[in-house]
Amino acid sequence: MIKKCDHPGCTKAGVCRAPKTRDLKEYWMFCKEHAAEYNKNWNYYANMTPDEIEEDWERQTFGKSRSKNTKQDQADYIKFLNDFISGRDTFDKMPAKKSLPSETVAAFKTLELPITASWREIGAKYRALAKKYHPDSAGSKSGNAEKFAKISSAYQHLKRYFAK
Ligand SMILES: [Zn+2]
Structure with a gap:
């Protein structure tokens, strides 16, 4: 039986094997399209150090690397990236919780996402919104800085929430 x-929500047959973890002991079964998408991201980040991933991510999001965060922020972020790479299943299969903390619900709302959004969807949406409202690209129109700060703090909150 096939x-x-x-991939969440996909109804095609899983015909391609894709490694779940770096030790290659477990595999996802994806359709061709999702295998290609997954492998693209996997290969892209697999050869980078956490620092390089972070820099690359910031370059993509903001057009340049921001000044360095505090050490603790960096450590948290590296842990998050490692978790993301090695344990996508936990991010993609978040249990539907009956009552989310109101701060978490608000964070989803700020990012214009349903509370059932996966971590990947959150990341993609955050990058799009951050780019749109970042003062460097959005200009100094009133409200952009506030909106950007709100989006960032919502994302930081969800990052902590999903990393638990
Ligand atoms: Zn698929």
């Missing part, structure tokens, strides 16, 4: 593609 399994369905492991």
Whole structure:
């Protein structure tokens, strides 16, 4: 019997094997499209150090690397990236919780996402919104800086929430 593609929501047949973890002991089964997407991201980040990933990510999001965060922020972020790379299953299969903390619900709302959004969806949306409202790209129109700060803090909150 052919399994369905492991990508959330996909109903195609899972015909391509993709490693879940760096030790290659576990595999996802994806349809061709999702395998290609997954491998693209996997290969892209697999050869980078956490620092390089962070820099790359910031370059993509803000057009340049920001000044260095505090050490603790960096450590948290590196842990988050490692978790993301090695344990996507936990991010993609967040249990539907009955009552989310109101701060978490608000954070989803700020990012214009349903509370069922996966971590990947949150990341993608955050990058799009951050780019849109970042003072460097949005200009100094009133409200942009506030909106950007709100989006950033919502994202930081969800990052902590998903990293638990
Ligand atoms: Zn698929």
